[in-house]
Every structure is written in C-alpha cells, then in structure tokens.
Amino acid sequence: MSKVKDMSLAPEGVRKIEWVQKHMPVLEHIKEEYLETQPFKGITIGSCLHLEPKTINLGLTLMAGGAEVAMTGCNPLSTHDDAVAGAADLGLNVYGWREQDDEEYYQTINMVLDHKPDIIIDDGADMIMVLHNERTELLSHIKGACEETTTGVHRLQAMHADGALKFPVIAVNDAYTKYLFDNRYGTGQSSFDAIMGTTNMVIAGKTVVVCGYGWCGRGLALRAAGLGADVIVTEVDPIRALEARMDGYRVMTIREAVKQADLIITVTGNADIICGDDFKYMKDGCMLANSGHFNVEINRPDLEAISTEVKEVRESIEEFTTKDGRKIYLLADGRLVNLSAARGQGHPAEIMDMSFAVQALSAKHILENDLPVGVTKAPDEIDYNVASLKLQAMGIEIDSLTDKQKAYMANWQEGT
Numbered sequence: 001m002s003k004v005k006d007m008s009l010a011p012e013g014v015r016k017i018e019w020v021q022k023h024m025p026v027l028e029h030i031k032e033e034y035l036e037t038q039p040f041k042g043i044t045i046g047s048c049l050h051l052e053p054k055t056i057n058l059g060l061t062l063m064a065g066g067a068e069v070a071m072t073g074c075n076p077l078s079t080h081d082d083a084v085a086g087a088a089d090l091g092l093n094v095y096g097w098r099e100q101d102d103e104e105y106y107q108t109i110n111m112v113l114d115h116k117p118d119i120i121i122d123d124g125a126d127m128i129m130v131l132h133n134e135r136t137e138l139l140s141h142i143k144g145a146c147e148e149t150t151t152g153v154h155r156l157q158a159m160h161a162d163g164a165l166k167f168p169v170i171a172v173n174d175a176y177t178k179y180l181f182d183n184r185y186g187t188g189q190s191s192f193d194a195i196m197g198t199t200n201m202v203i204a205g206k207t208v209v210v211c212g213y214g215w216c217g218r219g220l221a222l223r224a225a226g227l228g229a230d231v232i233v234t235e236v237d238p239i240r241a242l243e244a245r246m247d248g249y250r251v252m253t254i255r256e257a258v259k260q261a262d263l264i265i266t267v268t269g270n271a272d273i274i275c276g277d278d279f280k281y282m283k284d285g286c287m288l289a290n291s292g293h294f295n296v297e298i299n300r301p302d303l304e305a306i307s308t309e310v311k312e313v314r315e316s317i318e319e320f321t322t323k324d325g326r327k328i329y330l331l332a333d334g335r336l337v338n339l340s341a342a343r344g345q346g347h348p349a350e351i352m353d354m355s356f357a358v359q360a361l362s363a364k365h366i367l368e369n370d371l372p373v374g375v376t377k378a379p380d381e382i383d384y385n386v387a388s389l390k391l392q393a394m395g396i397e398i399d400s401l402t403d404k405q406k407a408y409m410a411n412w413q414e415g416t
C-alpha cells in the first residue's frame with residue numbers, strides 16, 4: 001500500500017534509484033548478503049527518513065532481507081515525489097509527498113505505524129515520539145529502533161533520562177562511519193550544493209558565518225574556506241571555539257558576526273541561534289540558511305516582526321524587506337537547506353552508503369540481540385565492517401599489524 005503524489009513519475013524515480021545504487025557499494029553488498037540470509041523474514045520495519053532515492057535504496061535492502069517495509073518522510077519539504085512513486089512501483093509501502101502541512105506529516109507517520117512495525121528507523125525521533133505519546137498500544141510490539149541524527153539522539157537520551165523511553169535504541173549517528181563522514185563531509189558538500197544551486201551566487205569573496213562548530217559545522221567551514229570565503233565561526237563551547245580558531249577561522253559572538261555576514265548558516269541543533277535584534281544588525285542582502293534541525297535555529301517570526309513585506313523571489317528564496325529598507329533572504333523556510341530547498345539533493349550517494357549500511361546492520365543487530373532499554377552506540381564491529389567494505393569498494397588496501405607490532409603495543413616494560 002502507498003500514498004504518493006503522482007504515480008506517473010515512477011519511471012523517472014526508478015531511474016534515479018538505479019543511479020544511486022551504482023554509487024552505494026557497501027549497501028549493495030549488504031543487500032546481496034541479506035537476499036541470501038533473509039534476516040528480516042516475518043519482520044516489519046517502519047521508517048521515518050528523508051524520502052529520496054538513497055533512502056529508498058535502504059528500504060529495498062531491508063526488503064531484500066525479507067522485511068515488509070513501510071516508509072514515510074522525516075521533514076515536510078524533503079520528499080522527492082518521483083523517488084516515492086518509483087519506490088511504490090518497486091514494492092515498498094511508501095507514504096509521503098513534498099510540501100506536507102503539519103497534519104499530513106503526522107498522518108503519514110501514523111500510516112506507517114498502522115503496519116505495526118517491529119523495528120523503527122527514525123531521523124529526528126518524530127516517529128518514536130508519536131509512538132510514545134499517541135500510539136502506546138503498539139509499544140510492546142517494538143523490538144527496538146535506530147536513530148539517524150544528532151538531535152534525534154539527544155531527544156532520545158533526554159527521554160531515557162526521564163524514564164520515558166520504552167525500548168532499546170541504537171544511536172546510528174554516533175557510529176564513526178556515520179558522523180565523521182555524513183555530518184562532516186556530507187553536510188559540508190550538500191549544503192553548499194543546495195545554497196549555490198538555489199541562489200546561483202558565488203561563495204568566493206563572501207563572508208560566511210557558520211554557527212556551531214560540531215561535526216557538521218567543521219564540514220561547512222572547511223567547504224566554505226575551500227570555495228574562497230572568509231569564514232567566521234560562532235560557538236558556545238570554549239573547546240570547539242578554540243579548535244575553530246586554530247583551524248584558521250575567525251571566532252566571535254553572533255552579535256558581532258551578523259554585522260559582517262553575507263551568508264549565515266546555522267548548524268547547532270539548538271533553537272534561536274539567530275533571533276531578536278540579530279536581524280537589525282544584518283547588512284542589506286544578507287542570506288540565511290539552516291543545515292541543522294527543524295526550522296527553529298533561525299527565528300522566522302522575529303524576522304517577520306521587523307519586516308514590511310515578505311515574498312518568494314526565486315524558488316526556495318524568500319525576501320524580507322525590513323522597516324528600515326534592507327533586504328534579508330531566507331532559504332528553504334529555514335529548514336535544513338541541503339534537503340528542503342527545491343534543489344536540495346541531500347548528501348552524496350557515496351556518503352549515505354555508509355550511514356545506511358550502519359542502519360541496515362544495526363536493524364539486524366536489534367533483532368539478534370536482547371538489548372537493554374536505553375540509547376546505545378552501534379557496536380564497533382559494525383563500524384569496522386562498514387569502513388573495511390568501503391575501503392575495499394574504493395580499491396584502497398591498508399596494512400595490518402605484524403605479530404611483533406602487536407606484542408610491542410601490548411608490552412608496558414620496553415622504554416627508550
């Protein structure tokens with residue numbers, strides 16, 4: 001069963017799915033293995049992930065392993081209508097379309113839950129919240145869940161600390177083969193890809209402010225510098241601020257940074273990073289984008305409050321005219337720009353290959369192990385397996401420790 005916008009888009013969706021499959025060798029390897037071993041026979045898996053070709057390929061991998069798969073999106077703007085039509089054609093249960101309102105967004109989450117999943121794969125924890133708040137009759141059926149992103153992991157950890165979480169969760173985000181590549185290089189590349197595609201503007205010579213120097217912020221700052229920008233970082237963590245400075249960026253408060261910015265990108269996972277009077281200090285023409293979470297990092301109501309007019313001047317670009325006559329541009333409604341902008345394609349396939357390989361292996365790990373209620377990291381074996389398969393696919397060989405080296409490293413007596 002499926003609910004999508006337009007099934008006539010299926011052939012184009014299938015073409016796009018086939019393209020990413022050529023660039024997701026680790027997931028394809030797992031798919032072949034699952035086809036033989038059928039680890040999910042009799043199991044239903046429900047997912048709430050950005051619905052686009054790479055995610056559909058994860059769904060197909062789980063289906064190849066014997067699962068009944070039901071999927072919906074984790075963001076009202078990130079669904080690709082052709083990819084979901086293609087997914088429905090290929091036998092997945094898929095519910096979603098681009099530009100959902102809040103009601104439709106939660107309706108389609110509930111449609112997935114109607115399949116009575118044994119395992120949940122979430123991105124941002126919205127599906128897990130619906131399960132705990134509204135669909136409590138399904139809780140005892142759930143064997144466990146996998147969470148894709150930093151903010152989702154934080155929400156679930158907070159939930160567990162309150163004693164509210166009712167099943168085990170694997171923090172897929174916290175796997176090395178996820179955050180070191182997806183959050184850093186994925187967000188760095190796909191955000192600029194979306195910003196440049198949306199605005200058709202140059203980055204070289206601009207002052208770009210990156211708010212938050214976590215894994216995503218590091219990737220964004222690196223790409224901004226590589227594209228020729230003058231990069232400013234804002235932080236609240238003194239260690240990360242120091243690291244940003246020694247990595248070569250200017251570091252200052254947001255109030256100072258907004259005065260100099262041509263482009264500001266928030267990526268903190270926190271709310272109100274740009275709010276209130278910050279908008280009053282911005283230069284005419286300043287552009288704002290968020291690559292973090294939801295649409296709360298840039299406070300849109302505060303920007304509206306100082307504006308006399310708001311209009312869409314180009315796809316995914318709104319122009320706010322302030323009372324003092326400046327123009328400020330907000331991209332993709334302040335939702336994560338790399339996925340929500342009409343031109344946002346999300347991370348490259350080679351990157352999602354690793355993130356989704358960790359998802360596919362973690363789902364199997366939940367089934368095969370009696371995990372405690374709480375949030376745990378994916379086991380190291382999964383990480384090393386994914387990294388080794390990725391290196392192999394890239395044609396890269398590395399050395400192994402000799403017995404003499406192993407003995408040396410285990411020995412505490414040998415000195416200078």
Ligand SMILES: NC(=O)c1ccc[n+]([C@@H]2O[C@H](COP(=O)([O-])OP(=O)(O)OC[C@H]3O[C@@H](n4cnc5c(N)ncnc54)[C@H](O)[C@@H]3O)[C@@H](O)[C@H]2O)c1
Nearest residue numbers: 149150151212214215216235236237268269270291292293
């Ligand atoms: N766009 C994407 O595709 C994508 C990919 C991965 C993660 N994410 C999301 O991006 C966000 C960041 O993820 P991460 O892995 O980099 O997290 P992280 O925890 O590694 O980094 C977040 C950083 O933001 C800083 N911060 C918090 N409040 C701040 C404030 N008021 N001002 C300045 N800095 C502040 C923190 O100190 C921290 O260093 C999360 O919401 C995550 O879910 C998005």
Ligand SMILES: N[C@@H](CCSC[C@H]1O[C@@H](n2cnc3c(=O)[nH]cnc32)[C@H](O)[C@@H]1O)C(=O)O
Nearest residue numbers: 050074075123124148149293294345346347
């Ligand atoms: N529901 C939240 C989730 C934040 S998305 C952040 C996650 O998106 C994931 N992501 C980035 N690009 C893609 C993609 O192309 N396909 C599927 N997931 C992606 C990535 O792994 C990251 O952890 C929101 O919409 O605001």
